[in-house]
Amino acid sequence: MKFSVSGALSYQVKSAATFILNIHALRTPDQSVLKETFTVDPHSNSEELVAQTENRFVRFEVTESAYVNVNYHAVIDTSYKQTAGHLLTDVPVMQMDNTVIPYFFPSRYCQSDKLFRFAHNKFGKIDNAFEKVCALTDWIHDNVEYLSGSTTSQTSAYDTVTEQAGVCRDFAHLGIALCRALDIPARYFTGYAYQLNPPDFHACFEAFMGGQWVIFDATKLVPLNGLVKIATGRDAAEAAIASIFGDVTSTFISASCQLAADSFEPIYYDSNNPIGLTYL
C-alpha cells in the first residue's frame, strides 16, 4: 500500500542548539521508502544516524538564534502480514531471541514492575497471548478517555492506569506496561497514520507473540493497516519525535498521511475473526 507522508516542525531557536529528530520512515523488509526529501530552513547540514534499533535519527545544528522550519516528505510502500490469533501464543522465555529480551523490562514511562498484580488480576486468566493483549487494549479503550492536553511529557503508564485520561502516547505506554507486567515483551511504535483525525504523528505499540511483533492500538482511532513506521523503542524516551539540546521553543508541529493508491480496506481487530497484523 502506498502512502504519501509529511511532517513539518517549526522552532524558535534562541541560541546555538542541536536537534535529533526521528521523523524519517523506517526502511524494513515490509516498508520501502520510494522517495524522500528532508529540509531544514535556514539550511543546516544534517546527518543521518541509524540506531541499534534501526531507527533513523537525523541530527543537525543551528548555530545562532533563528526561526527554523523542518520539512519531511516521502512516498512509502508498506506491506504487512496477517496471522490467525490462535497461532499468536506466548513465546517461552527460553526461546526468546536475544534482541527481544530488553522489551520485557520496565522503562521510564512503562513501569510494568508496579502493575504486576493489576495486570494479573484483570487479564491473567486469559490463555492466548493475542486474546490477552486484545483484552487489555479493549480495557484501555473503554476506561481511558482520549483528552488532548490532559497529560504532559512526564506522564507515565503508572499515572494513566489510575487517572484514566491521555493521548495516543499515554494509551501506548499503558498497553506496553500491561504487556510487560504479563511477561509479554512490548515496544513503543511511532508512525504516520492514515485516517487519523485531526492529522498528527501517531503512537501505538507492538507486542511479541507467536514469534513476531504484532501491532496493537488502544486508541482505536486508525485502521491498523494504514500505519507507516517511523520508529520502535522501549517507550517515548527512546523514540521521541524530537530531542533538542539548547534553548528552543517548539512553535508548530504537524504530520499527515495520504493514500497514494486506489483503494484501501481498513482493518481493525475483530473478536469474531481474530487475526493479528505484523509489520516486519
Added chain:
Amino acid sequence: MKFSVSGALSYQVKSAATFILNIHALRTPDQSVLKETFTVDPHSNSEELVAQTENRFVRFEVTESAYVNVNYHAVIDTSYKQTAGHLLTDVPVMQMDNTVIPYFFPSRYCQSDKLFRFAHNKFGKIDNAFEKVCALTDWIHDNVEYLSGSTTSQTSAYDTVTEQAGVCRDFAHLGIALCRALDIPARYFTGYAYQLNPPDFHACFEAFMGGQWVIFDATKLVPLNGLVKIATGRDAAEAAIASIFGDVTSTFISASCQLAADSFEPIYYDSNNPIGLTYL
C-alpha cells in the same frame, strides 16, 4: 590487575521457571577472563546470550520445583586508563557517537526529565564535565545515607533525591539521572568490587566525557581501580543480576572479589589531583 571473583545465588523454585542471570564478567579490551566456571545445581543446560550492549547473560530453565544453587568463579585481568580531569570535557551532541545517544534519555529508575531544574540549580555553573560529575557525586555522598533495607526494587532516582537514603543501586541511579539532566550521557555499571565490605555485588555508574566512559561511584565505598565489570545498561532494569520468570524465591546471594596479584594501590578521586579512570 588480577582478581579472583565469585558469585553464589540460591533459589527456591516452586514450579517450572526460567532464569536470565547477568553475573559473568564482561570481555572487553581492558578486561580478560582468564579462567571461568559456571554451575547450576541440580544441573541445567545454560546458554550464554550476548546482548547488544555486550553484556553476557546466561539463560537456563528449571523444569520442576527444586532448591537451586548457582555458582560462578572466574579469574579476571583488568586494566584501565587514566585521563587528566581538564581533558574530560563535554562532548558536543553533534560529535556524539551513535551508540552513546541512548544514554541521554530518561529510564525507569533515572527520571532525568524531572530533575532538570534541580541539577541545573545545583551543578549547572560548573564548566568542566569531570568536575561537574565529581561535584554531583560528592553531593550524593554527603546527603544520601547508605542504609541497607531502606529501599526496594521499585525505588528510583526521583525518590532518592528527596528521601536521601538508599544502597549502591540507588546512589548509582541518582548519579545517572543527574548527569542526564545536565545533558551528560550516563549509564549503570554492575560489577565485582575489591575491598567492598561487606562483600556483595556492587553498582556504580559511568558518565561520558572527553570521548570516553569515565567511572564514578557516589558511595565511595571501594577503590575505583578494584572493579570487575559485569554489565552496563540504562539502569538496573537493563543490567539486573537476575531476571526470573516463574514462582521463585531468592534465598541467598553473595559475591566476592579477591586480589590475585601481589600489590594494589587503591585509587579514589581526589579534587587536588583530578584524574578520571576509564575501563574500556
Added chain:
Amino acid sequence: MKFSVSGALSYQVKSAATFILNIHALRTPDQSVLKETFTVDPHSNSEELVAQTENRFVRFEVTESAYVNVNYHAVIDTSYKQTAGHLLTDVPVMQMDNTVIPYFFPSRYCQSDKLFRFAHNKFGKIDNAFEKVCALTDWIHDNVEYLSGSTTSQTSAYDTVTEQAGVCRDFAHLGIALCRALDIPARYFTGYAYQLNPPDFHACFEAFMGGQWVIFDATKLVPLNGLVKIATGRDAAEAAIASIFGDVTSTFISASCQLAADSFEPIYYDSNNPIGLTYL
C-alpha cells in the same frame, strides 16, 4: 455489647522523647467506657487531650533513655444502629452539616482528586449511596491482596489502587479515597476488633449517607458489630495509634478484643438484605 479490650506497646527510647498515643476507646452516645486503666512503665505522668474530632489522645514524656511499656485495658459497652440500605442515600451538599464537609477533600493517604475518573468509570452509575460504597468495598476486597509487610507508612490509596496489595490501613485509605472521588464524605476509623485474627489494632472507614456515618470494611476480616471505636480522622495521619517525637524504636505492639457478654451474632453486609450499620 460488652467487650474487654487491651493494647500493649513497647519502645526503646534512646533519648528524651514525647509520645502522643491514640489507643483509648472513644466516649460516644453509642459507646460507654465502663472501666479503664492506662499505665506507662517506668511511670510517667500522662495527660489526656481531647481533639476537635473528639479523639482521646494521651501525651507523656520520657526524659531519658529507657525501655518503656505502655498498657491499656478497658471494658466497653457499645451499641449501634441499623438502617435499611435504600434509606442510605446521598446527602445533597447543600444540606451537608458543617462538620462533615472536611471529609470531602483529599488528604495525605487518600488522594481522591487523582481517582476521579477511575471511581466514576467503575462505580459512577450506581445510584444508591449504600450500594455504591458496598460495590467499591467489594471491588477492593476482590482485587487487593491482604499481605502483611507489603506496604509502609508512606503507602497511599494512589499506590494501592494499582499495586493491589496492602493491610487494613491501605484497604481503608483506598475505600475513603474512592468515596471522596464520588463526592461521598468518608473518614478513617481505628479500633479494637472482635474476632480479628491475628489480634491487632484494626482500621476501616465510615462513609456519610442518609444523614449518618455508616461503617464499611473492605478487608471483610471482622464482623461489623464487633468494633470498639478508638478514633476517626481524615486518614491515618490524623488518627495514628502513636505519634512519637524523639529517637525511639518500636519493639512490640499488640491489641486484643474479647467478648464480655454471653452471645454475639456476627453481622457482615449482605447484598440480599442491605442494611447499614452506624456507630454514633
Added chain:
Amino acid sequence: MKFSVSGALSYQVKSAATFILNIHALRTPDQSVLKETFTVDPHSNSEELVAQTENRFVRFEVTESAYVNVNYHAVIDTSYKQTAGHLLTDVPVMQMDNTVIPYFFPSRYCQSDKLFRFAHNKFGKIDNAFEKVCALTDWIHDNVEYLSGSTTSQTSAYDTVTEQAGVCRDFAHLGIALCRALDIPARYFTGYAYQLNPPDFHACFEAFMGGQWVIFDATKLVPLNGLVKIATGRDAAEAAIASIFGDVTSTFISASCQLAADSFEPIYYDSNNPIGLTYL
C-alpha cells in the same frame, strides 16, 4: 491598617451545581470586617458556614445551567504583632496546645513524612525556630522558580522540592512540608495581598513558634504586613478558594487589595533584624 479587597469569580454552570467558596475575610482579634458585600448573579440564596478552623465558607446552589458571577467586596482593618526572632523558639510537644497538634502531620499536598532526611540534612543544625524557617524559606525562594502555569491542582510539595518550579500555592506547600518534617507545626494561609503583581488571591504559610503562629512567604512577592487573611488550613485541600460539586467550568478569577489608609511601610523579613510577624 485598612484595606479594600475584592474577589470576582465567574463560572459556566452546565447543570445543577453546588458551590462552597472561601473568599470572605476572616473575623479575628486582629482583623475586623468593617464593611462587606457578597453577591451571586443570577441571584441565589447563599449561606455562611463557619468551619471548626473558623474559616468562613459560603455555600449556594445553582439549579440550572447558567453563567454565574460572584462578587465580594469588603473593607478590612488589620493589625499584627511583631516578636523578636530570638523569642520565637520551638515549643516543646508537651506544651503544645491541642489545637496546634493536627498541623504536625502530613497532608495531601505536604508529605512531610517523605522529606524528613532532606529537611534535617539541610536545616537540622539551625537551633532557633525562626531562623530555621527563615532559612528554609530562603532556600525555596532561591531554588524554586516562580512560573505561572508550571503546576496543576495535583502538584504537591514532594514534586516541588525536586521539580523546583511553581506558583504561590506550591511555595507554601513546600514551606509547610519542610516545617512539619522538622517537627514545627505549619499551616496554609490564603488571603488578599497588597502590592501583589499581577493582583490575585495569594497563598503563603504560618509556622508555630514561641507560642504563636508566625507568617512566612517563600515567594517574597509581597510585604508581610499587607495581608488580609481569608483562611488557614492543613493545605490547599482544606482552604480552597472554591470547591464545586457539579459540571462547572471556571471562566474568570480575580482578586485585588487596595490600601484604604494614608501610608504603608512594607515589612519583609531581614536577617540583620530578625523580627517575626503574627496575625492573631
